[in-house]
Amino acid sequence: xxxxxxxxxxxxxxxxxxxxxxxxxxxxxxxxxxxxxxxxxxxxxxxxxxxxxxxxxxxxxxxxxxxxxxxxxxxxxxxxxxxxxxxxxxxxxxxxxxxxxxxxxxxxxxxxxxxxxxxxxxxxxxxxxxxxxxxxxxxxxxxxxxxxxxxxxxxxxxxxxxxxxxxxxxxxxxxxxxxxxxxxxxxxxxxx
Amino acid sequence: xxxxxxxxxxxxxxxxxxxxxxxxxxxxxxxxxxxxxxxxxxxxxxxxxxxxxxxxxxxxxxxxxxxxxxxxxxxxxxxxxxxxxxxxxxxxxxxxxxxxxxxxxxxxxxxxxxxxxxxxxxxxxxxxxxxxxxxxxxxxxxxxxxxxxxxxxxxxxxxxxxxxxxxxxxxxxxxxxxxxxxxxxxxxxxxxxxxxxxxxxxxxxxxxxxxxxxxxxxxxxxxxxxxxxxxxxxxxxxxxxxxxxxxxxxxxxxxxxxxxxxxxxxxxxxxxxxxxxxxxxxxxxxxxxxxxxxxxxxxxxxxxxxxxxxxxxxxxxxxxxxxxxxxxxxxxxxxxxxxxxxxxxxxxxxxxxxxxxxxxxxxxxxxxxxxxxxxxxxxxxxxxxxxxxxxxxxxxxxxxxxxxxxxxxxxxxxxxxxxxxxxxxxxxxxxxxxxxxxxxxxxxxxxxxxxxxxxxxxxxxxxxxxxxxxxxxxxxxxxxxxxxxxxxxxxxxxxxxxxxxxxxxxxxxxxxxxxxxxxxxxxxxxxxxxxxxxxxxxxxxxxxxxxxxxxxxxxxxxxxxxxxxxxxxxxxxxxxxxxxxxxxxxxxxxxxxxxxxxxxxxxxxxxxxxxxxxxxxxxxxxxxxxxxxxxxxxxxxxxxxxxxxxxxxxxxxxxxxxxxxxxxxxxxxxxxxxxxxxxxxxxxxxxxxxxxxxxxxxxxxxxxxxxxxxxxxxxxxxxxxxxxxxxxxxx
Numbered sequence: 001x002x003x004x005x006x007x008x009x010x011x012x013x014x015x016x017x018x019x020x021x022x023x024x025x026x027x028x029x030x031x032x033x034x035x036x037x038x039x040x041x042x043x044x045x046x047x048x049x050x051x052x053x054x055x056x057x058x059x060x061x062x063x064x065x066x067x068x069x070x071x072x073x074x075x076x077x078x079x080x081x082x083x084x085x086x087x088x089x090x091x092x093x094x095x096x097x098x099x100x101x102x103x104x105x106x107x108x109x110x111x112x113x114x115x116x117x118x119x120x121x122x123x124x125x126x127x128x129x130x131x132x133x134x135x136x137x138x139x140x141x142x143x144x145x146x147x148x149x150x151x152x153x154x155x156x157x158x159x160x161x162x163x164x165x166x167x168x169x170x171x172x173x174x175x176x177x178x179x180x181x182x183x184x185x186x187x188x189x190x191x192x
Numbered sequence: 193x194x195x196x197x198x199x200x201x202x203x204x205x206x207x208x209x210x211x212x213x214x215x216x217x218x219x220x221x222x223x224x225x226x227x228x229x230x231x232x233x234x235x236x237x238x239x240x241x242x243x244x245x246x247x248x249x250x251x252x253x254x255x256x257x258x259x260x261x262x263x264x265x266x267x268x269x270x271x272x273x274x275x276x277x278x279x280x281x282x283x284x285x286x287x288x289x290x291x292x293x294x295x296x297x298x299x300x301x302x303x304x305x306x307x308x309x310x311x312x313x314x315x316x317x318x319x320x321x322x323x324x325x326x327x328x329x330x331x332x333x334x335x336x337x338x339x340x341x342x343x344x345x346x347x348x349x350x351x352x353x354x355x356x357x358x359x360x361x362x363x364x365x366x367x368x369x370x371x372x373x374x375x376x377x378x379x380x381x382x383x384x385x386x387x388x389x390x391x392x393x394x395x396x397x398x399x400x401x402x403x404x405x406x407x408x409x410x411x412x413x414x415x416x417x418x419x420x421x422x423x424x425x426x427x428x429x430x431x432x433x434x435x436x437x438x439x440x441x442x443x444x445x446x447x448x449x450x451x452x453x454x455x456x457x458x459x460x461x462x463x464x465x466x467x468x469x470x471x472x473x474x475x476x477x478x479x480x481x482x483x484x485x486x487x488x489x490x491x492x493x494x495x496x497x498x499x500x501x502x503x504x505x506x507x508x509x510x511x512x513x514x515x516x517x518x519x520x521x522x523x524x525x526x527x528x529x530x531x532x533x534x535x536x537x538x539x540x541x542x543x544x545x546x547x548x549x550x551x552x553x554x555x556x557x558x559x560x561x562x563x564x565x566x567x568x569x570x571x572x573x574x575x576x577x578x579x580x581x582x583x584x585x586x587x588x589x590x591x592x593x594x595x596x597x598x599x600x601x602x603x604x605x606x607x608x609x610x611x612x613x614x615x616x617x618x619x620x621x622x623x624x625x626x627x628x629x630x631x632x633x634x635x636x637x638x639x640x641x642x643x644x645x646x647x648x649x650x651x652x653x654x655x656x657x658x659x660x661x662x663x664x665x666x667x668x669x670x671x672x673x674x675x676x677x678x679x680x681x682x683x684x685x686x687x688x689x690x691x692x693x694x695x696x697x698x699x700x701x702x703x704x705x706x707x708x709x710x711x712x713x714x715x716x717x718x719x720x721x722x723x724x725x726x727x728x729x730x731x732x733x734x735x736x737x738x739x740x741x742x743x744x745x746x747x748x749x750x751x752x753x754x755x756x757x758x759x760x761x762x763x764x765x766x767x768x769x770x771x772x773x774x775x776x777x778x779x780x781x782x783x784x785x786x787x788x789x790x791x792x793x794x795x796x797x798x799x800x801x802x803x804x805x806x807x808x809x810x811x812x813x814x815x816x817x818x819x820x821x822x823x824x825x826x827x828x829x830x831x832x833x834x835x836x837x838x839x840x841x842x843x844x845x846x847x848x849x850x851x852x853x854x855x856x857x858x859x860x861x862x863x864x865x866x867x868x869x870x871x872x873x874x875x876x877x878x879x880x881x882x883x884x885x886x887x888x889x890x891x892x893x894x895x896x897x898x899x900x901x902x903x904x905x906x907x908x909x910x911x912x913x914x915x916x917x918x919x920x921x922x923x
Contacts (some may be wrong), residue, residue, distance in 0.1 A: 028517050028518075028789050028790070030785045032792055033781075033782060033783070033793075034778065034781045034783065035794075038799035038878075040800075040868065040869075041870045043870075045905055046904040056443065059891060059897055061263065061725075061893055061895075061896065062898070067353055078727055078729065081893075082892075111553075112803075118591075140645075150416075163365055184892070
């Protein structure tokens with residue numbers, strides 16, 4: 001078989017310096033001009049839609065979540081979507097509209113702790129009354145909702161919301177009791 | 193059924209065009225191959241050519257289905273007339289008949305399984321984010337439409353160009369089928385190599401070790417590029433071995449093409465170029481041969497580098513941002529991403545073997561437990577061919593440590609398989625047992641019994657969806673949590689307006705462009721602008737005042753050293769002061785910065801929700817500079833922003849008429865600033881100026897509650913809520 005005549009295409013050989021040239025020609029600007037000056041929006045701040053501080057759901061990512069945590073939730077960076085609870089986390093919140101609500105919780109049970117604890121049960125308490133005892137029989141992501149009995153919530157009044165994790169995971173290193181990895185807790189309108 | 197027919201047509205057409213292009217090229221170069229080699233090398237080499245042609249057509253704004261159809265048809269007709277088929281020698285030593293039947297049986301079972309998965313409507317994360325999403329966008333714009341603030345925008349697109357070609361003819365499911373072509377073809381290449389090298393049994397075993405590997409099956413049936421890269425890497429190795437046997441110049445160009453193509457699929461294949469160049473130089477000892485290889489490689493690698501340079505200001509975007517500074521990605525962001533890719537959230541080197549073979553959760557997928565035997569592959573070092581195979585495994589395996597996800601092992605997996613098979617395929621029963629054990633352990637029902645339930649893998653075959661007996665929208669609604677919202681977006685949001693999403697959202701089924709938080713420094717800057725009113729750590733809560741004796745100067749520079757800087761230095765506003773009052777800013781002033789100059793104006797725009805960030809962490813000095821373009825008398829500066837954790841050491845310098853910089857002894861004081869009213873609205877106004885008019889928020893996102901409760905203060909309207917995601921319009 002005859003070897004084909006191939007000579008290095010000069011155009012392609014020129015590509016390397018071309019690449020270097022292209023890389024070199026896009027230097028950042030040495031300086032930039034003064035930008036237009038921004039004027040803050042005029043007028044007073046519009047009112048928020050609901051009661052100050054009122055909400056249906058406490059999301060662990062909320063910027064002000066620390067103000068709603070009463071006990072047993074571990075610290076995390078602001079904006080982290082989930083936080084570890086200990087055995088008896090408690091929260092405080094204000095609910096504007098208390099009619100036709102479901103209790104709602106969204107949590108995660110990691111495989112590493114579930115392997116040790118097995119199925120996890122929560123005893124959920126609203127204003128001192130146990131309202132639900134969901135059991136989670138597998139690791140992973142879980143959402144739970146159940147109707148809130150009438151008369152437990154009062155419009156505009158603070159709600160004490162807590163749950164007990166049975167059993168919690170006990171860290172072999174320092175004995176810390178870990179409950180669940182919590183995303184959000186609170187209420188949802190029934191049917192929503 | 194029309195949809196299914198379109199997908200199958202696009203797949204076969206892409207295959208035929210690739211094969212025809214490859215065969216034609218080999219004929220032009222007068223390369224003589226066995227028929228089985230021609231089928232493998234021809235397809236891979238031709239796919240490189242088709243990818244380049246698609247790239248050039250798209251660069252010329254000719255990305256139309258009819259154009260691709262025409263180009264493909266010309267190539268196929270030209271290739272079909274080639275006499276290369278007749279010239280190809282028909283025989284390589286084959287397998288014994290019984291063994292061949294067993295090989296085909298195992299191959300066939302898994303090929304059917306893979307076909308069922310590749311045909312499914314596309315739902316794999318990277319395909320939704322970019323491998324199909326970007327080609328779909330190019331197709332929508334008939335050219336390389338800019339992708340805003342996305343680190344994936346500059347990733348090499350060698351395989352994505354084939355996806356674009358197929359997508360134009362067969363829709364969004366065709367790209368996965370094109371990737372499947374590489375998965376189906378590579379085992380034949382490996383088997384052919386084994387036969388040529390005198391190890392037919394080892395080659396056949398190795399082919400199945402790779403083909404049956406769960407990660408190869410999963411990645412190869414989605415519109416990813418890892419199996420394509422593995423096929424190109426192996427084709428390069430194979431062509432190199434042929435050239436070493438018969439060192440004819442005709443093979444040099446294909447070697448270069450394959451090296452360049454590998455780089456154009458994934459940056460991590462850059463070692464392929466050095467590998468082939470070094471071996472050609474060592475064997476041929478002629479600079480001319482090496483230059484020919486280099487020229488061919490550059491022809492295929494350069495286009496995407498040029499595109500990146502032109503569109504993003506960095507040829508190797510999103511890497512090397514210190515060498516090629518650009519406004520989209522700052523070095524601090526690149527450092528964070530690189531760290532994440534190196535350890536996947538704290539997976540140690542010692543954990544990699546079990547994670548990547550058995551567990552599969554943290555490194556997303558498994559190669560299969562059989563590969564725990566991979567160290568035995570070192571026994572192949574006893575043979576010359578084994579040493580070549582292991583050298584290639586090293587070359588294509590080294591970049592793995594830059595990203596330790598299991599699928600990043602795929603480029604070196606064919607070589608590991610070959611080495612293992614060379615070591616263990618004699619006696620024959622041992623090789624067969626090895627393959628059978630691997631087949632059983634890789635079969636989805638068995639696989640699910642030992643890997644982590646969250647491991648990325650094929651779980652079965654859903655033929656009804658694959659054959660479109662179950663309508664595609666129904667399947668997508670069941671499989672993709674965001675699909676319903678995607679449809680809502682397409683109904684509501686004009687195509688040309690940008691949406692910002694605070695967390696990940698699949699782009700593929702959405703027509704307007706989504707800017708994703710966390711995908712670039714620029715996107716994070718938009719995110720910070722939005723969240724500054726809601727998060728204290730972003731707000732300009734502190735003012736640093738530097739006071740000094742009155743001075744008349746031309747320019748002032750405020751330098752900072754952050755002793756414990758894990759984050760870059762941020763400045764919300766910098767103001768020049770005289771007699772306790774701010775000097776009015778003049779349009780003739782010019783702004784400079786030690787780094788990230790593109791954002792420097794944000795520190796001078798009187799906007800409390802925008803800021804300049806140095807873009808570099810670490811304790812090296814950074815500065816902002818104002819050139820007054822004339823004499824100005826001042827006695828202080830105010831520096832507003834969030835306080836850096838660990839404090840900041842400020843250094844003020846001034847430049848006089850003589851042009852020399854001198855330190856200005858200053859007294860630095862610190863005070864808290866009150867919160868400004870109407871910051872929420874200011875953030876939204878600033879976004880609108882950046883052409884962002886829509887916001888996607890998940891219930892889990894920081895600020896989601898604030899948007900819902902204070903929509904009037906932000907000036908946003910909730911348009912719809914689907915699943916956990918809300919769509920807001922900025923008013």
